[in-house]
Each structure stands twice: as C-alpha cells, then as structure tokens.
Amino acid sequence: MHFTKMHGLGNSYIYVDLFKQTLDEDKLASLAIEVADKNKGIGSDGMILVCPSEKAPVKMRVFNNDGSEAKNCGNGLRCVAKFAYEHGYVKEKTFQIETLGGLVEATVHEENGVVQLVTVDMGKPVLARKLIPMLGEDKEQVVAEPFLLDDESFKVTAVSMGNPHAVMFVDDISQAPVDEIGPKMEKDERFPEWVNVEFVEVVSETEIHFRVWERGSGITQACGTGACAAVVASILNGQAEKGKEVTVHLLGGDLQITWLENGHVLMTGAAEVICEGVFGRK
Numbered sequence: 001m002h003f004t005k006m007h008g009l010g011n012s013y014i015y016v017d018l019f020k021q022t023l024d025e026d027k028l029a030s031l032a033i034e035v036a037d038k039n040k041g042i043g044s045d046g047m048i049l050v051c052p053s054e055k056a057p058v059k060m061r062v063f064n065n066d067g068s069e070a071k072n073c074g075n076g077l078r079c080v081a082k083f084a085y086e087h088g089y090v091k092e093k094t095f096q097i098e099t100l101g102g103l104v105e106a107t108v109h110e111e112n113g114v115v116q117l118v119t120v121d122m123g124k125p126v127l128a129r130k131l132i133p134m135l136g137e138d139k140e141q142v143v144a145e146p147f148l149l150d151d152e153s154f155k156v157t158a159v160s161m162g163n164p165h166a167v168m169f170v171d172d173i174s175q176a177p178v179d180e181i182g183p184k185m186e187k188d189e190r191f192p193e194w195v196n197v198e199f200v201e202v203v204s205e206t207e208i209h210f211r212v213w214e215r216g217s218g219i220t221q222a223c224g225t226g227a228c229a230a231v232v233a234s235i236l237n238g239q240a241e242k243g244k245e246v247t248v249h250l251l252g253g254d255l256q257i258t259w260l261e262n263g264h265v266l267m268t269g270a271a272e273v274i275c276e277g278v279f280g281r282k
C-alpha cells in the first residue's frame with residue numbers, strides 16, 4: 001500500500017490515496033491501528049483516506065489510532081486539501097471537501113506550486129446537547145455546565161464540529177489535567193459517542209493556549225476541530241468575540257481561527273508532507 005505521511009502542527013496521519021488504489025472496507029479499522037503503531041507500523045495519530053466523491057472533488061475519511069472512524073478532522077482537512085491540489089485532483093484553489101460530517105470549503109495558499117497554508121471554512125458549530133451528543137436535561141446549549149467526575153466538579157462547554165468536544169477552562173495550561181481527566185471524560189457514559197477533551201487557558205480575547213486528549217487517539221500535538229471548538233467555547237463563555245480572529249497556541253504550533261458573524265468557523269494553518277512510501281510485506 002502506497003502512503004504519504006503528513007501532519008498539521010504535529011498531528012500526523014498516514015494518508016492513502018484511493019484515487020489510485022483500493023482498500024478492503026472490512027479491514028480499514030485494523031489497518032489504521034497497524035499503520036499508526038510507532039513500533040510495528042509507520043507511526044501516526046491515525047489514518048486518513050483521500051477518496052473520490054460524488055458530492056465534491058474529494059472526500060476525507062478519518063480513522064483514529066484505535067481504529068475508530070471520526071466524522072471530521074481539522075488538521076486532516078488542511079492536509080487533504082494540500083494533497084488534492086498538489087496531486088491535480090482539483091484545479092481551483094478553493095474547493096469543497098466531503099466529510100462524514102458534511103461538506104466543508106478549503107482554500108489553499110501556494111508558492112511555486114507548493115501549498116504552505118490552508119484555510120478551511122468548517123461550517124457552523126452544533127451546540128444543541130442532543131446533537132453533540134451529550135446526555136442530560138434537554139436544553140439548547142451546554143455552556144460551563146457542572147460535570148462531576150471522581151468527586152471533582154468541572155465546568156464543561158460542549159461543541160460539535162461534526163465531532164464532539166468537551167471544553168474546560170484552566171488558569172495555567174501547563175497544569176491542565178490532560179492525562180488524568182482526558183481518558184476518563186473521553187469515554188464517560190454521558191457522551192454516548194465518547195468525546196474529545198480540551199483544556200483552554202485564555203490569554204486575551206484574541207489569544208488562547210490549548211491542550212487536548214483526543215477521542216480514539218489520546219494526547220496529540222494538535223486538534224483542528226478541537227481548536228475550533230475551543231474558540232467557540234471561549235466566545236460562548238464571554239472570553240472572546242465573534243468576528244475577531246483568535247490565535248490558538250497548540251503544542252505543535254498555532255492556528256488562526258475566527259467564528260464569523262455568519263456563524264461559520266474559519267481555520268487557517270499549515271499542512272506538511274513528512275514522507276512517502278510503501279507499507280506492508282513485500
């Protein structure tokens with residue numbers, strides 16, 4: 001199997017071009033686990049398939065390193081956009097990408113034919129509890145809601161970017177209990193489809209620090225959909241303003257994110273190729 005390893009701010013995936021090869025649908029989950037293994041595989045946060053689509057020039061499918069399939073991936077979208085443009089699957093610099101969470105629009109910023117940065121219109125966040133999904137009293141939004149976990153109460157703001165996110169605010173990001181709380185909250189029964197867990201330290205209304213425990217992958221260097229959810233949560237909690245660009249500092253680098261007045265979330269960041277190769281026994 002031919003692959004390209006790419007990353008968005010250190011959130012790396014093994015990209016497989018299904019315009020040029022086919023994979024057995026029944027083996028996708030186990031293949032994602034295999035290629036992501038840093039000792040016996042290639043090593044990554046998961047696997048992303050770059051697929052033909054009937055709704056857009058290209059479709060993205062995302063698998064975490066536990067084999068679970070997700071409906072969206074922000075860092076993955078930027079890399080898929082770069083891949084599709086540089087491989088000639090799209091001719092325009094702005095084009096749609098199909099995801100399991102719906103259609104998004106990407107714009108590539110290229111220099112001498114090489115895409116350096118990509119802007120993705122991630123669409124509108126979903127805030128209704130039952131659509132996150134999150135169990136509990138049926139109310140429109142979950143903003144700073146007390147969430148009891150191991151006798152400790154956390155204030156959770158829930159946002160879906162096509163995939164579910166639980167965002168909490170801390171005073172010092174370096175002290176955020178990512179390892180301790182991440183895995184417990186990820187699979188808490190109150191999140192029927194599990195959840196990505198994010199911690200945010202607000203620096204100003206245009207700058208935040210961010211850490212993540214990803215559903216299905218654990219701690220990663222960056223989470224694009226999580227960073228979008230973090231900006232939306234910051235605004236819902238009165239810590240930032242709609243229409244103003246926020247710089248999100250993640251372990252692997254920065255993303256520029258704006259929750260526009262029209263309700264859409266724009267994300268701009270890097271997308272890079274690490275290597276290409278052939279995976280599997282000769």
Ligand SMILES: N[C@H](CCC[C@H](N)C(=O)O)C(=O)O
Nearest residue numbers: 070073074075163223224225
């Ligand atoms: N772990 C996520 C998928 C990857 C999202 C993340 N890597 C991003 O860049 O948005 C989930 O299960 O919803």
